[in-house]
Amino acid sequence: MFAFQGPFGRLAGYSAAVGLLALSLQAPAASTPPHAHTITYDHYSLSIDGKPTYLWSGSFHYWRLPSPDLWADVLQKMKAAGFNAVEIYFDWGYHSPKRGVYDFAGIRDVDRLLDMARDAGIYVIARPGPYINAETDAGGFPGWLVTTAGKPRSTAPDYTAAYREWMTQIDRILARHQFTDGRGTVLLYQVENELYDDSADSRRYMQDIEDKAHADGITVPLIGNHNDNFFTGVGAVDMPGYDSYPADFDCTRPERWNGVYDFASERKRLTHSPLFFPEFQGGAFDVWGGPGYEACRKLTGPDFERVFYESNIAAGSTMQNFYMTYGGINWGWLSSPGVYTSYDYGAPITANRILTNKYDQQKLIGYMTHAVAPLARTDAVATSVPDNPRLRVNARVNPEDGTRFYILRHADAADTSNDTTHLRVTLGKTGDTTIPLQAGTAIRINGRDSKMLLANYRFGRQDLAYSTSELMTQLRMGDRDVALLYGRHDEDGETVLRYSTEPTTRVIDGNVTAHWDAATHMLRLNYRHDGLARVTIGQGETSLLLLIGDNETAKHFWQLDTSTGPVLVRGPYLARTATGEGEQLALTGDTDKAGDIEVFAGPGIHGFTWNGAPVTAKVTASSSLQGHIDGPQPVSLPSLTAWRISEAAPEIAPTFDDSGWTATDRTTTPNPYWNHELPILDSDDYDFHHGNVWYRGHFTATGKETAILLAANTGVHLGNHGIFTAWLNGHFLGNNPSGAQQFPIDPSWLKTGGDNIVSVLVDNTGHLQEEHSGSFREPRGLIAATFAGAPTGIRWKIQGNVGGENLPDPVRGPFNAGGLYGERMGWQLPGFADERWATTTLPRATDKPGVDWYRTRFHLDIPAGQDVPIALRIHDIAPHHYRAIIFINGWQMGRYISDVGPQTDFELPAGLLNPHGDNTVAIASWSTAQDGGLGEVSLVMQGNYRSALDPKPVAAPDYQQVTKAQKASLKPGATN
Ligand code: GAL
Numbered sequence: 001m002f003a004f005q006g007p008f009g010r011l012a013g014y015s016a017a018v019g020l021l022a023l024s025l026q027a028p029a030a031s032t033p034p035h036a037h038t039i040t041y042d043h044y045s046l047s048i049d050g051k052p053t054y055l056w057s058g059s060f061h062y063w064r065l066p067s068p069d070l071w072a073d074v075l076q077k078m079k080a081a082g083f084n085a086v087e088i089y090f091d092w093g094y095h096s097p098k099r100g101v102y103d104f105a106g107i108r109d110v111d112r113l114l115d116m117a118r119d120a121g122i123y124v125i126a127r128p129g130p131y132i133n134a135e136t137d138a139g140g141f142p143g144w145l146v147t148t149a150g151k152p153r154s155t156a157p158d159y160t161a162a163y164r165e166w167m168t169q170i171d172r173i174l175a176r177h178q179f180t181d182g183r184g185t186v187l188l189y190q191v192e193n194e195l196y197d198d199s200a201d202s203r204r205y206m207q208d209i210e211d212k213a214h215a216d217g218i219t220v221p222l223i224g225n226h227n228d229n230f231f232t233g234v235g236a237v238d239m240p241g242y243d244s245y246p247a248d249f250d251c252t253r254p255e256r257w258n259g260v261y262d263f264a265s266e267r268k269r270l271t272h273s274p275l276f277f278p279e280f281q282g283g284a285f286d287v288w289g290g291p292g293y294e295a296c297r298k299l300t301g302p303d304f305e306r307v308f309y310e311s312n313i314a315a316g317s318t319m320q321n322f323y324m325t326y327g328g329i330n331w332g333w334l335s336s337p338g339v340y341t342s343y344d345y346g347a348p349i350t351a352n353r354i355l356t357n358k359y360d361q362q363k364l365i366g367y368m369t370h371a372v373a374p375l376a377r378t379d380a381v382a383t384s385v386p387d388n389p390r391l392r393v394n395a396r397v398n399p400e401d402g403t404r405f406y407i408l409r410h411a412d413a414a415d416t417s418n419d420t421t422h423l424r425v426t427l428g429k430t431g432d433t434t435i436p437l438q439a440g441t442a443i444r445i446n447g448r449d450s451k452m453l454l455a456n457y458r459f460g461r462q463d464l465a466y467s468t469s470e471l472m473t474q475l476r477m478g479d480r481d482v483a484l485l486y487g488r489h490d491e492d493g494e495t496v497l498r499y500s501t502e503p504t505t506r507v508i509d510g511n512v513t514a515h516w517d518a519a520t521h522m523l524r525l526n527y528r529h530d531g532l533a534r535v536t537i538g539q540g541e542t543s544l545l546l547l548i549g550d551n552e553t554a555k556h557f558w559q560l561d562t563s564t565g566p567v568l569v570r571g572p573y574l575a576r577t578a579t580g581e582g583e584q585l586a587l588t589g590d591t592d593k594a595g596d597i598e599v600f601a602g603p604g605i606h607g608f609t610w611n612g613a614p615v616t617a618k619v620t621a622s623s624s625l626q627g628h629i630d631g632p633q634p635v636s637l638p639s640l641t642a643w644r645i646s647e648a649a650p651e652i653a654p655t656f657d658d659s660g661w662t663a664t665d666r667t668t669t670p671n672p673y674w675n676h677e678l679p680i681l682d683s684d685d686y687d688f689h690h691g692n693v694w695y696r697g698h699f700t701a702t703g704k705e706t707a708i709l710l711a712a713n714t715g716v717h718l719g720n721h722g723i724f725t726a727w728l729n730g731h732f733l734g735n736n737p738s739g740a741q742q743f744p745i746d747p748s749w750l751k752t753g754g755d756n757i758v759s760v761l762v763d764n765t766g767h768l769q770e771e772h773s774g775s776f777r778e779p780r781g782l783i784a785a786t787f788a789g790a791p792t793g794i795r796w797k798i799q800g801n802v803g804g805e806n807l808p809d810p811v812r813g814p815f816n817a818g819g820l821y822g823e824r825m826g827w828q829l830p831g832f833a834d835e836r837w838a839t840t841t842l843p844r845a846t847d848k849p850g851v852d853w854y855r856t857r858f859h860l861d862i863p864a865g866q867d868v869p870i871a872l873r874i875h876d877i878a879p880h881h882y883r884a885i886i887f888i889n890g891w892q893m894g895r896y897i898s899d900v901g902p903q904t905d906f907e908l909p910a911g912l913l914n915p916h917g918d919n920t921v922a923i924a925s926w927s928t929a930q931d932g933g934l935g936e937v938s939l940v941m942q943g944n945y946r947s948a949l950d951p952k953p954v955a956a957p958d959y960q961q962v963t964k965a966q967k968a969s970l971k972p973g974a975t976n
Contacts, residue, residue, distance in 0.1 A: 036182045039220060041239060043267075045274045045318035045376040048123075048179075048187075052376035054318050054369040057085035057125060058282065058325025058362075061134065063094045064343050065328045066107040066891065067911030068116075069951035073353055073867075074326045075120040076576045080558055081348070081359055082366025085123040085187065087278065087321045088113075089132040090174075092166045093142035094334075097814040098805035099162070102169045106811055107954060110170070114177040118185045121561070124177070125223070125278070125321060127190040128170045130163035130209070131770060135285050135339045136330070138767035138776040139193075142166075143689025143814060144805060146777050147682075149670035152770050153195060155204050158670075164212055171216030180219050188223045189213060190278060191230075191237050197772060198229045206235030225278035231269075241276035241319070242266060246308060247299050249284045251346065252291045254298035257414040257448070260308060263315035264380060275317040281308070282322030283345035283358075287338050288721040292902040296346025302361035303448040307413050309365055310450040314394035314407040318376050322362070327351060329907055332815030332892045333690040337765040338718030340903050341894045352869035352907040352942045355574065360555035364472055364486065365452075367559060371473040372454065374398035378405060384432075388421035391445055402428060403457045408443065409450040418446040425455045427465050430520055436468050436494035438526045443468050444491045459483070461542045465496040465522055469529065472554050475566040478602035480543045482568065486554035487529035493548065495525045503538035508621045510534065510548065534622045545600075545622055558589070568600040572629065576948055584608060588948035590867065594631035600624045611865065611948045632866050632946040637939040638858045640921065644837035645844075648822045648924070649851040651694045651799070652727045654757045658696045661797035662686050673777040681796060682779035683764065688800025691818015692926075695760040695782050697794040703752035706789035708733065710758075711740035712782050715765035721900050723883070724762040724782075725849055725928050732849045733758075735928045742788065758785070758794065761851070761926065763883075764818070799824070808966035809890075811956045816892050820885070820924050822853040826966065828887035830920040831959035845880065845933040854923045854934055862915035867947035870913060871905040872921065874898075875936040881929035887922040888913055890956060898935065905940060911951040 040047045046055055058078050062071050078086055090110065095102050104110055117124050131153050132140035141152065150156025177184025191209050195202055210222055224230050224237035231240050246258050267275040281304075284296040312320055327345030335341065344351035348359035369375060375398075383395035383406065392411040397404050406423060420442035422434050436443065445451065455466035459474045460481035469485035476482075487493045498521050505514040505523065510533025515524045527533055529550040537544045549557075558575035560567050567585060569575040575589040585601055585608040597615065599608050600622075608615055610629050617627035650656050666680045674680050683693045714722020716738045726733040726743060729751065733743035750756060760782060767776045785794055800819035802808050809816065817823040826832055834855045846852065862868050872886055872894065879899040886894035886906055894906030913919055925934045957965070 037179050039180060039187060041221065041273050043271050043274060044378070052373070053084070054376045055085050055123075055320065056083055056366045056369045057087050057123075057319075057321035058083045058348070059087045059279070059321060059323040060326045061089055061091070061328055062110070062113050063091045064330065064334070065326075065909060066331055067909040067951060067954050068107060068109060068112055069911055069949070070353065070909055071113050072116045072120065073949050073951070074349060075116055075122055077349055077353070077355065077574065078325060079120045079122050080560075080574060080576060081363040082370060082559075083122065083325065083362075084370065085125055085321070086117060087125040087323070088127060089134050089140070090126065090128040090170050091132060091134070091136060091140045092129055093137060093140055094813070094815070095169070096142040096144070096166065097807050097810070099144045100165065103810055103813070104169075104173065108813070110173050114173070114184050114186065118177070123179065123185045123187040125188045125190065126174050126186050127193065128167065128174065129193060130166055132193050133769050135336050135343065135769070136334055137336055137690065137815070139336065139769040141767070141770070141776055143684065146684040146689065146767060147669060147671045149672060151772065152774055152776065153192065153205060153772055154201050155208065160208065163209075167209070167212050167216060171213060171218055175217035178218070178220050187220055188239070189218050189220050190223050190225065193225060194243060195226050196229060203230070203233065203235035206230055206237075210235070210237070223276070223278060239273040239276055240270065241278040243279040244277060245281040245284075247281055247284065247304060251284055251286055251296040251299050254295045257304070260311045260413045263312065263317065267316040274319050275315060276319035277312060277317060278321055279323040280312065280320055282324050283327065283347040285339050285343065285345055286902070287718045288340050288897065289719055289900050290902055293342060293344040293346045297356060297358060298346070300346055300358070302357050305358060305361045305365070306450040307409055307448055310407050310409070310452050313375070313405070313452065314396070316378060316380060316396065325349060325362075326353070329893065329909070332813070333764070333766060333818065334815050335766055336717065336769050337715035337722070341906060342903050352871065354869060354943045364470070364551070364554060367473040368452070368471055371475070372403070372457065372471065374401050374403035374457070375405065384424040386421035386423055388419050390415060390417060390419050391421050393423060401458065404455040406453045406455065407450065408445060408453065410445055410448070413448065416447045418444070420444045423453070425466050428456050430465070435466055436492065437496075437524060438492070438494055441492040441494065441526065444488070446488065446491070449488070462544050463498040465498050467493070467495040469493040469495055469548060472557065473559050473568075475559065475568065477565060477600060478604065479541050480545060482545045482547065482600055484547045484549065484554065484557055484568070486549045486551055489529055489550040489552060491529050493527050493529055495546070495548070497523050497537065497544070499523060499538070506536045508534040508536060512548070536622070560587075564604065565602050567605075569597065570600075571595055571597040573945060580605070586612075590945040590947040590949070591629055591631045592943070592945055595629065596626060597629045598624050598626045630946060632944045633863050635862055635866065635868050635941060635944055637870065637941055638860070640856055640858055640937050640939065643840050643842055643854050643856045644834045645840040646822070646827070646834070646837045646853045647850065648820065648827070648853045649761070650821055651696060651761070652730055652759045652850060654729045656696070658797050658799070661696065661799045664695075664796040664798050671777050673774065674779055676779070676783045681782040681798070683762075683781035683798060683800055684779065686798050686800070687804030688798065688819060689805070690815050691764060691801050691823070693762050693764065693781050693798055693800040693819045695762065695796050695798055697758040697760070697785060697796045699756050699758070699792050699794045701750040701752050701754065701756045702790045702792055703747065703750055704790035705745050705750060705787040705792055707742050707744045707787070708758065709740055709742045709784070709786050709788065710736070710760060710782065711784040712736070712738060712760070712762045713779050714738040714763045715768065715780065717768055721897060722763040722765040723928050724760055725926070726758060726760045728758050729756055735849070740784065802966050808968070809957055809962045812891060820851060822851070822922075822924055826959050826963045827853050827855065828892070828922040828924075829890040829959040829962055842937050843876070843933065843935045845931065846927050847930050849927050849929055849932060851924060851926050852934070854925065855920065857918055857920050858939070859918050860913070860915050864916070865946060865950070867910070867945045867949045868915065869907065869942040871907050871940050871942055873905045873938050873940045874934070875904060875938070880931050880933055880935070882925050882927045882932035882934065884926070884934060885924045889920055890958070905942075907942075911954045914953060
């Protein structure tokens with residue numbers, strides 16, 4: 001699945017970079033709208049409209065969040081944390097259920113997504129593949145590509161024709177959102193994904209994608225995440241990049257750290273473009289049976305973010321994208337084999353859009369990358385070693401203005417000891433100075449920590465000699481500068497500023513001592529980080545408000561831009577937007593509790609509103625405005641009762657009428673992966689690409705059959721968690737995960753000389769991801785069936801999702817429903833009349849393998865203006881042998897395997913869920929052995945926010961509409 005090894009991937013085989021000259025990309029004059037922009041780059045950084053820019057970016061997959069208004073939520077949250085870019089994979093298979101059919105409407109409306117990114121003020125790194133990996137089915141290849149022959153990710157003609165079809169579609173949309181045209185914010189375009197094969201064919205393939213992209217009107221720089229490949233020659237990209245996952249993906253041991261790899265040598269090799277990480281580890285995916293996402297969040301927690309992301313800065317990287325910043329949900333059958341429904345990824349923003357401590361940490365660094373403009377152009381510079389040998393420091397300098405950066409951490413990144421040191425820093429004319437100056441204090445690295453300290457840094461009208469606190473942001477507000485520094489709670493800090501004459505210094509809050517040194521013209525402030533200290537220095541135009549917080553305090557600050565300048569907001573859970581309206585500021589955001597809000601703005605601002613309501617505010621001693629805002633009202637969720645149940649595997653019964661099913665009678669397929677007996681049984685060959693499939697085999701028994709060997713491929717990767725279950729003439733034969741299993745036959749089950757039926761229900765955990773082999777074409781479903789005792793032949797029929805590639809419900813799309821009887825009958829949909837079903841209560845244990853459907857309705861009454869992330873929980877006191885598919889209002893939002901786990905809570909995104917009305921839940925439970933059933937089912941509240949967010953319902957057809965379309969798509973006679 002991953003072609004990289006070790007901490008960052010394969011780096012061998014590098015050939016000297018010649019690279020491209022910096023591009024100046026202007027849209028052609030004829031179509032140039034008034035606001036065309038330029039994107040250029042050199043070995044330091046990207047420059048946007050000529051301004052060197054640090055790219056601080058996060059990955060987000062819209063297709064893992066099927067509720068468009070929530071895309072805006074994620075993008076706003078990213079922007080609020082200081083991300084200036086979002087990296088997006090576009091999933092071919094998500095848009096193309098059938099060759100030649102492309103859908104960009106509703107939850108697939110990529111135009112709308114890109115408009116939202118523009119409106120949120122965030123750049124887009126577009127990654128349209130054609131191959132994307134991403135732990136998704138077939139790595140993003142569409143189901144219909146499975147039954148083609150050409151080598152994937154090559155110049156094979158059939159593969160080429162297929163991906164060109166996709167590129168024509170997606171490029172058309174991406175092209176009209178390019179930043180260079182002034183219409184959108186698409187900044188960079190990725191060619192393929194982690195292609196580590198430098199063969200002549202791979203090079204031609206890359207070149208063909210690039211030529212096609214250009215022909216389709218793509219003018220922004222082409223990037224790659226191919227580590228050392230495609231730097232020069234055929235197929236070279238404009239800006240090559242490195243992917244790196246130093247913590248790997250084993251979340252079972254979240255304390256375990258690997259070392260920090262020093263990318264300084266890669267930085268040197270990249271002579272014409274910056275050190276760029278299209279994917280640097282932002283979390284980790286988890287696997288079936290894994291420890292769950294909180295463990296992954298710990299593995300890649302704030303300490304990891306500080307140490308590794310700042311090490312990248314130390315190596316000179318000015319382009320970092322984190323995979324993932326919001327992971328989302330593998331709803332429907334989107335996941336590749338191995339991973340489960342949640343793709344939370346232990347990311348900074350959870351699958352249910354909740355901000356975590358990882359988000360807070362990224363905000364601290366992210367704000368700094370924008371506030372400190374000199375960071376975009378730095379060279380490594382030698383520096384003295386710390387006086388504590390357990391620690392190491394890297395230094396960088398901006399060659400134009402002399403700003404220095406000192407990045408300090410433990411020499412062994414995994415070291416958890418608590419250490420202090422002094423540093424020797426170079427202070428312009430003052431020369432080398434050992435800091436901190438204050439006797440009895442030192443710089444501390446307590447455990448897995450990293451600090452990035454500044455020296456010789458000029459901002460606004462200030463001249464910072466150095467600080468042992470870190471800078472979160474600085475801004476000019478009207479006639480004064482404001483700087484926000486922070487450090488770990490209770491640690492000492494020292495900040496030194498230079499002035500020509502001694503300024504007046506006023507400590508408004510906190511315990512800060514000031515010392516003026518007339519000889520060096522330095523004003524030294526000493527303090528301990530605790531809450532928020534406030535100091536004003538100087539008067540009038542040159543004055544500075546210095547805010548010094550501990551990390552906990554700093555994270556509650558939000559910086560927002562308005563047309564009249566930046567503002568700082570302190571207090572709320574989230575500040576989304578700020579707009580200046582005369583003397584008033586209109587702020588929007590979210591609160592998790594009632595509390596104070598403080599606004600730092602220019603002198604022209606005298607008041608503010610919060611989510612449209614005026615806030616009574618007083619002016620503070622630091623000339624900010626302070627008021628109070630409300631938190632959310634308490635919410636209680638209904639219990640799920642009044643369940644109805646229907647047995648739902650009529651396919652098991654020998655009398656079931658399968659005359660409308662497809663006979664598996666094909667004897668040829670282009671797919672080279674069918675290397676089993678004929679006829680072909682592979683479900684993909686019969687256009688059933690996703691979800692469960694049923695097979696019914698008819699045979700005339702001789703009476704001598706003693707056992708049946710059944711073999712299926714359910715998708716084995718990172719464990720074997722698919723399953724198939726089989727019955728003979730209604731008698732349960734047993735189950736098996738994947739592969740072959742011989743099931744003994746009780747002679748009394750056979751009807752000698754008559755029609756006998758083998759019914760097999762087969763899981764499809766997805767198609768494999770792809771290196772080059774074509775393994776995404778591995779068959780799914782049954783692959784072999786033979787009797788022991790007699791050479792009796794079997795004639796098979798297959799049944800999968802309604803319509804195969806012709807979807808009766810294109811809104812929910814190709815991944816939503818499979819071939820269970822209930823799915824085919826539309827029982828998951830709202831509007832289905834289940835009144836005739838029996839009532840039942842949960843938990844419910846069964847002693848009979850098969851499939852049961854459970855349905856109930858519930859009403860939600862979430863107060864308007866509140867965002868309440870809700871999940872559906874299945875709880876089993878002890879594991880039973882069943883797997884459940886969870887539908888909310890017809891959308892498949894979860895797959896639960898009781899005896900595998902780990903996921904028990906399934907996020908239900910607002911928009912699919914109706915927070916202000918009725919909702920339908922339907923659960924199909926496949927009891928794979930005698931002890932099946934369904935556990936306790938409840939709704940859980942994962943958070944409660946008063947919010948500016950107001951997601952609209954996602955329009956989707958109900959039972960009547962889908963079944964009408966379904967009838968139209970069915971072959972005559974095929975009613976079940
Ligand atoms: C990378 C790949 C991504 C994703 C990631 C692991 O190698 O490019 O698509 O699979 O690994 O989550």
